[in-house]
Each structure stands twice: as C-alpha cells, then as structure tokens.
Amino acid sequence: MKVEFRKVPLNATKFEISSNSVNFLGNFSKISTKLAKLDGQIEGKCEVLCCKCGDELSLQLNEPIELLLSDGIYSSDKDEELIVVEVDDHMVDFDSILxxxxxxxxxxxxxxxxxxxxxxxxxxxx
Ligand SMILES: [Zn+2]
Structure with a gap:
C-alpha cells in the first residue's frame, strides 16, 4: 500500500496491511508539510533463526511501532525522540516500512x- 505524501490526511487515519502471516496496523497523520507520524503495531508470526544452532523458530510478534515519516531528507535542529524514516519519491510505502x-x-x-x-x-x- 502506497500513499502520496501530500495526500496524507491531517486527522489520524487508520491503515492496515498484511504480509504473509504478519499484520501491520495503526494510524498515520500529517504533522507538518514535510512530516507525518505513524503510530501502530506489527502483529503475527515471523520465522527467525536460532543464533546458536540455526534452527528456525516461530516468533510471536506484538511490536509497537512509532515513527516519523519525512518527505525527503530529514533535517531538524532539535533531536527527535522518534525514529525518522525518509520517504522516497514523495510516496509513503507501508509495505517497505513493514x-x-x-x-x-x-x-x-x-x-x-x-x-x-x-x-x-x-x-x-x-
Ligand atoms: Zn538453537
């Protein structure tokens, strides 16, 4: 799912996508002309590898995701507490964020x- 950055609504808007057995859902909204906020979580199952024996194990995900989306290169004088993701081509790509x-x-x-x-x-x- 992709949303053009300039069309990101000012009011918190729900999104939900899924990939394999993982769901990514939450809200996103624009906070300035160049910044949007995404507040959601990743739920579902994901296969990871054991770092000792290399066996696959199934991880139950319930990860809160909170980040800022920047239209282009992010620059700010103040330190942001949140992770900033720079958006390419003015398109917010939820699949690539996931x-x-x-x-x-x-x-x-x-x-x-x-x-x-x-x-x-x-x-x-x-
Ligand atoms: Zn192991």
Missing part, C-alpha cells in the same frame, strides 16, 4: 528452546 521493521526484528539474536535448555544444564553443572 519489511524494514521485520528485517530489524530478524536481525536480533534469538535462542531456541533446545539451546535454552542446554544452557540451563551447563549453568547447573558450573
């Missing part, structure tokens, strides 16, 4: 139940 959020979720370290149990046994021995 994909990049999923990539960052997947790039974290996960340990499967088997490896967790093995760790516990090692802890007991020492």
């Amino acid at each position: 994909q990049s959020e999923l990539e960052s979720i997947k790039s974290e370290y996960y340990i499967c139940d088997n490896c967790k149990q093995n760790n516990c046994e090692i802890d007991k021995i020492y």
Whole structure:
C-alpha cells in the first residue's frame, strides 16, 4: 500500500496491511508539510533463526511501532525522540516500512528452546 505524501490526511487515519502471516496496523497523520507520524503495531508470526544452532523458530510478534515519516531528507535542529524514516519519491510505502521493521526484528539474536535448555544444564553443572 502506497500513499502520496501530500495526500496524507491531517486527522489520524487508520491503515492496515498484511504480509504473509504478519499484520501491520495503526494510524498515520500529517504533522507538518514535510512530516507525518505513524503510530501502530506489527502483529503475527515471523520465522527467525536460532543464533546458536540455526534452527528456525516461530516468533510471536506484538511490536509497537512509532515513527516519523519525512518527505525527503530529514533535517531538524532539535533531536527527535522518534525514529525518522525518509520517504522516497514523495510516496509513503507501508509495505517497505513493514519489511524494514521485520528485517530489524530478524536481525536480533534469538535462542531456541533446545539451546535454552542446554544452557540451563551447563549453568547447573558450573
Ligand atoms: Zn538453537
């Protein structure tokens, strides 16, 4: 789903997209001519790899996502507390926002139940 930046409404507007078994939903609204705010969450299941044995495990997602969307390169004197996503071609692309959020979720370290149990046994021995 893509929305032209200048058509992003001033009032908080619902959006919802899904990709595979993941839903991305929430509200978005324009806060200035060059900035919009997105407030939502990612729900569903995502396959990640165990960092110890490489086995796939299914992660239950319930990630709050709060970010600013900037039309073009973002520049501001004040430090924003929120993550700023720069929008290409004046188009807000919800699918690519979802994909990049999923990539960052997947790039974290996960340990499967088997490896967790093995760790516990090692802890007991020492
Ligand atoms: Zn493992």
